[in-house]
Amino acid sequence: MFMGEYSHNIDAKNRLIMPAKFREQLGDKFIATKGLDGCLFVYPVSEWETIEAKFREIPLTTKDARKFLRFFFAGAAECEIDKQGRVLIPPTLKEYAHLEKEVVSVGVLNRVEIWSKEKWLSDNTYDDMDEIAEHMAELGLGI
Secondary structure, eight states: OEEEEEEEEBOTTSEEEOOHHHHHHHOSEEEEEEOGGGOEEEEEHHHHHHHHHHHHTSOTTSHHHHHHHHHHHHTOEEEEBOTTSEEEOOHHHHHHTTOOSEEEEEEEETEEEEEEHHHHHHHOOOTTHHHHHHHHHHTTOOO
16 A cells, blocks of 8 residues: 655656655556646556456447546556666656656555645645545545
8 A cells, every 4th residue: 555745856867766665565667647636646567457457348438438548548658666766757747747846756545646746735735624524424435
């Protein structure tokens, strides 16, 4: 399970240090793709294979399904961690998530999310957590 929040910088060659706690679970190779809310989603290969299998079951007769498949899979890239613990962020993904210098990597259960620090700070305010918690309880997810 991925959890925690880590801040790092992207270097001049578009490499980002992947936090050691995440590297242990991701392994040497993993999949990065366009995520929701303007961030990147990063999955271990085993989790990606599970997601792939689920998407193979979706009928392609629905326009929204086809569109989401293109968004999610066309943007995907296999990434590797180098000996210094860095990952090269592909240009299309860097552009999609507006990654410049400061980046936040966040563990979210089965994936890592990579955010521009500016977007992370502006989008992830938690003033409405009581209301959201009520909605989560309606889904059977009480804490």
